[in-house]
Amino acid sequence: xxxxxxxxxxxxxxxxxxxxxxxxxxxxxxxxxxxxxxxxxxxxxxxxxxxxxxxxxxxxxxxxxxxxxxxxxxxxxxxxxxxxxxxxxxxxxxxxxxxxxxxxxxxxxxxxxxxxxxxxxxxxxxxxxxxxxxxxxxxxxxxxxxxxxxxxxxxxxxxxxxxxxxxxxxxxxxxxxxxxxxxxxxxxxxxxxxxxxxxxxxxxxxxxxxxxxxxxxxxxxxxxxxxxxxxxxxxxxxxxxxxxxxxxxxxxxxxxxxxxxxxxxxxxxxxxxxxxxxxxxxxxxxxxxxxxxxxxxxxxxxxxxxxxxxxxxxxxxxxxxxxxxxxxxxxxxxxxxxxxxxxxxxxxxxxxxxxxxxxxxxxxxxxxxxxxxxxxxxxxxxxxxxxxxxxxxxxxxxxxxxxxxxxxxxxxxxxxxxxxxxxxxxxxxxxxxxxxxxxxxxxxxxxxxxxxxxxxxxxxxxxxxxxxxxxxxxxxxxxxxxxxxxxxxxxxxxxxxxxxxxxxxxxxxxxxxxxxxxxxxxxxxxxxxxxxxxxxxxxxxxxxxxxxxxxxxxxxxxxxxxxxxxxxxxxxxxxxxxxxxxxxxxxxxxxxxxxxxxxxxxxxxxxxxxxxxxxxxxxxxxxxxxxxxxxxxxxxxxxxxxxxxxxxxxxxxxxxxxxxxxxxxxxxxxxxxxxxxxxxxxxxxxxxxxxxxxxxxxxxxxxxxxxxxxxxxxxxxxxxxxxxxxxxxxxxxx
Numbered sequence: 179x180x181x182x183x184x185x186x187x188x189x190x191x192x193x194x195x196x197x198x199x200x201x202x203x204x205x206x207x208x209x210x211x212x213x214x215x216x217x218x219x220x221x222x223x224x225x226x227x228x229x230x231x232x233x234x235x236x237x238x239x240x241x242x243x244x245x246x247x248x249x250x251x252x253x254x255x256x257x258x259x260x261x262x263x264x265x266x267x268x269x270x271x272x273x274x275x276x277x278x279x280x281x282x283x284x285x286x287x288x289x290x291x292x293x294x295x296x297x298x299x300x301x302x303x304x305x306x307x308x309x310x311x312x313x314x315x316x317x318x319x320x321x322x323x324x325x326x327x328x329x330x331x332x333x334x335x336x337x338x339x340x341x342x343x344x345x346x347x348x349x350x351x352x353x354x355x356x357x358x359x360x361x362x363x364x365x366x367x368x369x370x371x372x373x374x375x376x377x378x379x380x381x382x383x384x385x386x387x388x389x390x391x392x393x394x395x396x397x398x399x400x401x402x403x404x405x406x407x408x409x410x411x412x413x414x415x416x417x418x419x420x421x422x423x424x425x426x427x428x429x430x431x432x433x434x435x436x437x438x439x440x441x442x443x444x445x446x447x448x449x450x451x452x453x454x455x456x457x458x459x460x461x462x463x464x465x466x467x468x469x470x471x472x473x474x475x476x477x478x479x480x481x482x483x484x485x486x487x488x489x490x491x492x493x494x495x496x497x498x499x500x501x502x503x504x505x506x507x508x509x510x511x512x513x514x515x516x517x518x519x520x521x522x523x524x525x526x527x528x529x530x531x532x533x534x535x536x537x538x539x540x541x542x543x544x545x546x547x548x549x550x551x552x553x554x555x556x557x558x559x560x561x562x563x564x565x566x567x568x569x570x571x572x573x574x575x576x577x578x579x580x581x582x583x584x585x586x587x588x589x590x591x592x593x594x595x596x597x598x599x600x601x602x603x604x605x606x607x608x609x610x611x612x613x614x615x616x617x618x619x620x621x622x623x624x625x626x627x628x629x630x631x632x633x634x635x636x637x638x639x640x641x642x643x644x645x646x647x648x649x650x651x652x653x654x655x656x657x658x659x660x661x662x663x664x665x666x667x668x669x670x671x672x673x674x675x676x677x678x679x680x681x682x683x684x685x686x687x688x689x690x691x692x693x694x695x696x697x698x699x700x701x702x703x704x705x706x707x708x709x710x711x712x713x714x715x716x717x718x719x720x721x722x723x724x725x726x727x728x729x730x731x732x733x734x735x736x737x738x739x740x741x742x743x744x745x746x747x748x749x750x751x752x753x754x755x756x757x758x759x760x761x762x763x764x765x766x767x768x769x770x771x772x773x774x775x776x777x778x779x780x781x782x783x784x785x786x787x788x789x790x791x792x793x794x795x796x797x798x799x800x801x802x803x804x805x806x807x808x809x810x811x812x813x814x815x816x817x818x819x820x821x822x823x824x825x826x827x828x829x830x831x832x833x834x835x836x837x838x839x840x841x842x843x844x845x846x847x848x849x850x851x852x853x854x855x856x857x858x859x860x861x862x863x864x865x866x867x868x869x870x871x872x873x874x875x876x877x878x879x880x881x882x883x884x885x886x887x888x889x890x891x892x893x894x895x896x897x898x899x900x901x902x903x904x905x906x907x908x909x910x911x912x
Contacts, residue, residue, distance in 0.1 A: 245268070249261070249264055249268075250264060250265050262299045262300060265295070265299075266292065266295065266296055266299070266300075266308055269291075269292045269295065270289075270292060270308075270311065270312050270315055271315075273288060273289050273292060273312060273315070273316055274315045274316060274318075274319040275319075276288065277316045277319045277320050277323075278319040278320075278322070278323050281319070281320040281323045281324055283332035283333070283335065283336055286313075286316045286317075286320065286332075286333070286336040287336060287339060289309075289312040289313065289316055289336070289340060290339060290340060290343045292308060292309075292312045293305055293308060293309040293312065293340050293343050293344050293347070294343065294347055296308035296309070297344065297347045297348065302344075302348045305344055305347070305348075306344055309340040309341060309343075309344045310337075310340075312340065313336060313337045313340050316336070317329065317333050317336075317337075320333065429472075429757070429758035429759055430758055430786065430789070432468060432472050432758065432759045433758040433759035433760055433789060433792070434786075434788050434789060434792055435464070435468045436465070436468040436472055436759045437759065437760065437762075437792040437795075437796070438792060438795075439461055439464045439465035439468055440465055440762070441795055441796075441799070442458075442461045442465070443458070443461055443462050443465045445799055446458070472759050492535050492537070492679050492692075492693035492694070492695075493533050493534055493535050493692055493693065493694055493699070493703060494533070494534075494535075494536065494694060494695050494696070494699060495531045495532075495533060495699060496531060496532050496533075496534050496536045496539075497529075497531060498529060498531075498532050498534070498539070498563070498570060498572070498641070499525045499526075499527065499529060499563055501536050501540075502534075502536055502539045502540050502543055503523070503525065503543060503561060503563060503572065504523070505540055506540050506543035506544050506547055507521065507523060507543075507547065507561060509544060510544065510547045510548055510551060513548070513551050514551050514559060517551065517554075517555070518556070519551060519554055519556070519557065519558060519559055520557070520558035520559070521551075521558070521559050521561075522558060522559070522560045522561070523560075523561050524560060524561070524562045524563075525561070525562070525563045526562075526563050526564045526565060529563065529565055529570055530565075530570075530643055530644075531644075532570060532641055532643065532644070533644045533699065533702055533703055533706065534621055534641060535621070538617045538620075538621075539617070539621070539641075541613075541614070541617065542614040542617050542618060542625075542639065543572070543574075545610035545611060545613065545614045546574045546610075546611070546614060546637050546639070547559065547561070547574060548610065549610060549611065550574050550575075550576040550578065550635070550637070551576075553576070553578040553579065553635075554576045554577055554578040554634075555578070556577070557576070557577025557578075557634070558576075558577055559574065559575070559576045559577075560574070560575045560576075561573070561574050562574075562575070565643075566640075568642060568643050569623070569640045569641060569642055569643065570640070570641050570643065571638060571639070571640045572638070572639045572640075572641075573636055573637065573638045573639070574636065574637045575634065575635075575636040576634050576635055576636075577633075577634040578634050578635060579631070579632060579634075580629045580630050580631040580632050580633050580634055580635055581627070581629040581631065581635055582631050583631075586627065586629065589611060589627055590611050590612050590615045590625070591612060611637075614639075618639055618641070620690075621641055621642070622641075622642045622706075623639065623640050623641040623642060624639075624640050625637070625638065625639045625640075626638050642706075644702045644703075644705070644706055667689065667690070667708070667709060667710045668689065668690045668691075668692050668707045668708070668709040668710065669686060669689035669690065669691050669692070669709055669710055669711060669713065670692050670693075670694065670700060670703055670704065670707070670709045670711070670712045670713065671691055671692070671693045671694070671712075671713045671714075672693075672694055672695075672696075672697055672700060672712065672713065672714035672715075672718060672722070673693060673695070673714075673715075673740055674695050678693065678740060679691050679692070679693025682713075689710065692707065692709070697714065697718045697721060697722050700712060700714075700722050700725070700726070701725055701726060701729060701731075704726060704731055704733055705729070705731070709733065710734075711733065711734040711735070711736055712726075712733055712734070712735045712736065713736045713737075713738075713740075714735065714736075714737055714740075715737060715738070715739060715740050716737045716738065716739065716874075716876070718737075719735050719736075719737035719876070719878060720878075722735055723735040723878045727880060732879070732880045732881055734877055734878065734879045735877070735878040735879075736875065736876070736877050736878075737875070737876050737877075737878070738871045738872060738873065738874070738875040738876075739871065739872025739873065740871055740872070752842075752856050752857065752858050753768065753771065753772075753826075753855040753856060753857055754768045754857040754858070755857070755858045755860075756768075756828075756857060756858070756859045756860075757860065758859065758860070760792075760793075760796075760859065762796045762799070765793065765796045765797065766796075766800055768826075768857050769797065769800065769802075769804075769826065771855075772825050772826045772855050773802060774825055776803065777803045777804065777805050778802065778803070778804050778805070778825050778826070779804075779805045779807065779822060779823075779824045779825045779826075780797060780804055780805070780806055780807065780824060780825065780826045780827075780828065781807040781808075781809065781815065781818060781819065781824040781826070781827045781828070782794060782806060782807065782808050782809070782828050783809045783810075783811075783812070783814075783815040783827060783828065783829045783830060783833075783838070783841065784810065784828075784830040784833070784859065785810055785811055785830065785832075785833040785834060786830075787810065789830070790808050790810070793828055794806050794808075807822060807824060810833075811833050811834060811835045811836060812833060812835060812836030812837060812838065812840055812841035812844075813835060813836050815827070815829070815841055816836075816841065816844060816845075819845070819850075819851055819854070823850060823851065823854065824854060825854075825855070826854075826855050826856075826857065827845075827854055827855070827856045827857065828857050828859055829841060829842065829856050829857065829858055829859065830858075830859045830860065831858060831859070831860040832860065838858065838860070842856060842858075
């Protein structure tokens with residue numbers, strides 16, 4: 179406001195200066211015509227016969243006018259106001275001399291010119307004063323010459339003439355003055371608006387500069403966030419890869435520790451003499467803790483896959499009570515009976531089928547039931563199920579020590595032990611409930627707990643029915659929710675082999691892969707998850723697409739030839755795949771499938787002699803005759819098989835020299851060994867291998883694709899698929 183007021187005052191001063199300059203320009207306009215007065219007077223006097231006295235007075239008046247013009251021209255530049263008053267006074271004196279020379283009313287009428295000049299040069303007020311002064315001077319001069327003290331009618335008429343001329347000039351100039359005032363006001367407003375516009379423009383410019391600076395900072399922060407996100411993703415990938423690598427490396431020695439300690443605890447008779455009591459207690463401790471370590475390795479692998487958002491769900495229509503709850507209860511029932519606990523089922527029955535991953539949900543139930551039995555010393559464990567709105571709620575109640583309210587927030591945190599006191603042994607890895615929470619949330623459900631210290635704990639698990647909105651049931655959250663949002667949403671894979679979905683998850687990192695076994699399960703899953711696309715084989719793609727279109731779902735259906743994992747090179751015709759540490763029950767189950775009448779010939783191939791000896795002990799402990807053949811690398815195994823064709827081969831994949839994959843390839847190339855059953859042994863998961871997708875790959879989509887998206891699709895295909903002009907024969911020749 180102060181800036182605007184200062185600008186207004188400055189504008190007013192400029193306007194006054196401009197008006198003053200206009201009036202300064204009028205002074206020469208009136209002064210120079212006065213120079214022509216002497217010439218006009220001389221010409222007029224030459225034709226009239228006037229008295230010498232009158233002529234001398236007029237000549238004096240003319241001389242005054244000439245001097246006045248000279249004085250005005252000298253003073254007008256630096257003393258304009260003084261020059262104006264000098265001109266008016268000189269004109270008044272000259273008028274008085276003329277009246278003194280010729281005291282007539284007509285001569286006094288020439289004073290009207292002085293009134294007009296004063297109106298133009300000084301304004302209405304000074305002009306009125308000049309009119310009265312000129313009349314008074316002329317009247318005095320006339321009275322002095324004539325010697326008459328009274329005013330005649332003609333003299334008074336001259337005064338009225340002066341006043342009339344003053345009023346006429348003032349009234350005639352009034353519209354012009356008003357117009358000028360309005361123009362000045364408009365100009366003043368325009369100047370104020372211009373000043374305000376400049377101020378707003380400056381503010382806008384400052385705001386624009388601030389916005390540009392903010393935009394630059396945001397862009398820089400976005401760039402830094404992208405770099406940080408990329409680094410975080412790389413760190414997370416490195417972490418998951420490191421965890422997987424370390425876990426796989428741990429499985430080898432764990433296989434030996436767990437296997438030998440199990441034999442020493444479960445089958446002490448094979449050592450032909452009893453172990454001392456202290457030894458048996460120590461070996462039992464080693465076995466128990468090695469089993470705990472093996473479970474911890476599996477939990478860490480699951481947790482690393484969850485954190486990397488690469489844990490797939492293979493969903494199918496499941497009877498939750500029969501295939502998940504009862505199956506888990508049957509597994510943990512011996513543990514409850516050994517502790518003298520009552521394990522009861524109070525199931526609602528008749529629950530609708532759920533579209534879930536039964537393996538992952540059984541893992542959840544086993545974790546919950548195992549924890550309940552571990553921490554309950556007396557009393558019971560009750561499993562209940564019921565339907566509530568659009569969810570099925572499963573609860574596990576125990577009569578254990580309960581959990582203090584201040585520790586409830588840590589219940590679902592990683593490596594959190596709720597009941598440890600000084601001197602207690604660890605009762606679990608501390609990862610079971612956290613993994614269970616993540617698995618339930620991956621299904622769109624919730625898990626929470628209620629507990630009273632000294633009275634027991636109840637864990638609740640709610641799973642949505644098909645078509646229900648995930649998370650629609652209000653529940654109490656304990657711990658931090660998983661909160662993971664997949665960058666591009668779910669992606670449904672239709673395949674009978676669950677390993678295919680797990681393997682695709684490793685490559686489709688921006689999507690959450692959900693696998694289903696049958697094409698009939700696609701429609702309800704699409705309605706529930708709203709996936710980005712459906713991947714299936716060429717045979718079932720048309721039926722899936724037509725059914726989705728009938729239900730009003732325009733979901734892209736991608737079809738290609740999808741082999742199972744059994745068609746991978748390292749698992750071709752493999753009868754089984756054992757992941758270290760190996761359980762004797764798994765070995766026994768595989769061997770029963772190839773047992774012969776009489777002696778069964780089994781070849782053990784591993785570069786670790788201790789691992790070979792452990793497998794030998796597991797086989798010889800079975801109540802069947804086996805002939806054990808041993809080899810410690812691939813070449814030695816092929817030499818042994820040239821002499822004796824085995825009935826079964828346990829083959830380790832990672833060996834120096836000729837590894838397991840090369841050995842298996844040569845076996846399939848040999849007609850004698852082509853049909854020999856092979857059980858692959860490795861510390862790697864079966865889904866870590868390579869799978870090929872057959873062509874053609876086609877996409878069914880009802881909506882037309884605009885040229886920009888189609889061009890990006892074509893660009894991706896051109897980038898990934900390269901032509902081959904040599905052919906396999908020429909490449910082999912090269």
